[in-house]
Amino acid sequence: MSRPAWVEIDLAALRRNTARVRARIGAGVRLFAVVKSGGFGCGVVEVSRAVLAAGADALAVGNPEDARALRAAGIDAPVLLYAATPPEAAGEVAALDIIATVHDLESLAAYAALPAPPEIFMKIEVGLGRLGVEAAHWAEAFEAARGLRLTGLYTHLNRPEDSEAIARQMAAFDSACAAARAAGHGDLVRMVASSHVLLAYPELNFEAVNPGRCLFDLVEGEWAERAGAEPVVAAVKSRIIQVKRFPAGAVAGFLGPEPLARETRLAVAPIGFGDGLNHRAPLGEAIVRGRRVPLAGRRGIEHSVLDVTALEDVARGDEVVLLGRQGEAVVTAAELGGWLGLPLMELLPRLARTLPRVYLDEGDPA
Ligand SMILES: *Cc1c(COP(=O)(O)O)cnc(C)c1O
16 A cells, blocks of 8 residues: 555454354354444454354344445345334335344334335334334334234343343333234344343343444453453554654744754654544554654644654654554553543444555454
8 A cells, every 4th residue: 555554454353252252152042243334344244254254143234335235245144234224215125135123113114015025123122212112112013013024123232230220121121022922923033132231141142142342342341351352453553654853952843832852753654633543632652663652742634743762763664553563562452542532432443444454364464
């Protein structure tokens, strides 16, 4: 690439993370690997091939364009589309040959009116307050769904750190399942386990689970310890395109109007906040020649500046690691997220989506 700035996506790590979840849930539970938002920015087709190779049974996406990309790439695994479309789009969604989500009576009516309705999962509202069929409509919805291929019920549980909150939401979900059975819907797949729920409540695995973040190492703190996942967005790298020396007393306007108290050397790398990083301090540190050095000033939209005064030899062409490892030095995602003040699930998909991607497999370019 003529502009040296890229992100490295580790497909072998993604496969191992998926295999870890597969082993955790056992063989009898279907694994819907969540690859929403373009595979968390990492490329929906590439990551889907990896999770399917590592034992996922099906995929879940939140955007029909991702589903379209999977089908266009020849991936024929079952794909669940989360609620994402208005009723007018029902025909287009059905044409993707996927499992569609019914999230209210209107979406149900839209799918029911099609000449060839798709397979349906119904999303149940149990307290998140976002999408899902509400309790007051369950009886009517299950009645109206009799002519449809309704094969599953799912919900997105809220506040997994609070077991009482989970119990309350699960009581509601159980009532929805009972209402479905009463309306003649037998053998439905029940699916409530997103990453945190999967890590904390193995009894809620039921017939299927749908984790996303824990496959991509995007959960944080003690959840990350429980998941034991490896980084998938493994590195963000660039190269130095210029080194400049400023004697003591010179002014580098970029650092402020005051004369420099000491000799200073600044190196420029062509990667900026337009690539998904931040503009204002704190910018944190990066690795050059195996050592951590501070980033200086404010980051530009297409440039970062490193204070390399402490390094003996720095030259144009040296690799700059903003995330990941170089020699013995490492900048972890948690560190970078801490400097930038962003949760990993926001920061890493943004970097992966924005920068040119290099896919690694067992350390080598895939
Ligand atoms: C994103 C999503 C998931 C997966 O959540 P993670 O926390 O990433 O595991 C599960 N279910 C629904 C409905 C979602 O939108």
